[in-house]
Amino acid sequence: MARIVALDYGVKRTGIAVTDELQIIASGLTTVKTPELMSFLIQYIAKEEVSLILVGEPKQMDNTASESEVFIIPFLKKLEIQFPNIPVIRVDERFTSKMAFQTMIDSGLKKEQRKNKALIDEISATLILQSYLYSK
DSSP, X not given: OOEEEEEEOOSSEEEEEEEOTTSOOEEEEEXXXXXXXXXXXXXXXXXXXXXXXXXXXXXXXXXXXXXTHHHHHHHHHHHHHHOTTSOEEEEEOTTHHXXXXXXXXXXXXXXXXXXXXXXXXXXXXXXXXXXXXXXO
């Protein structure tokens, strides 16, 4: 089987998580600057077999699209053009940043370490991926 890649897309940074080849375990991979995201994905997918890309879908509490959705739509179009054979699925990402922060607290990270927004993005991507795996 191939890996699943999950993205917590942000205007400045994007957190990335992946599964193992059996699609059982979700692990944080890294956080990249969003302008460098497509280059990173091209290199990663050239090395690793990827069967699915998950992209977080930010929503308001009333289930309407978040303001950041306007930045994600053009990226989704680029993904479709660059990787036409890899399906893209959107996953509700409400509360993932808060859950990521709580995960950092629960794991005993010091206050200074919890200010690392890149780590929060990576953990958020992992939570998006775990949510998808649980729903399968």
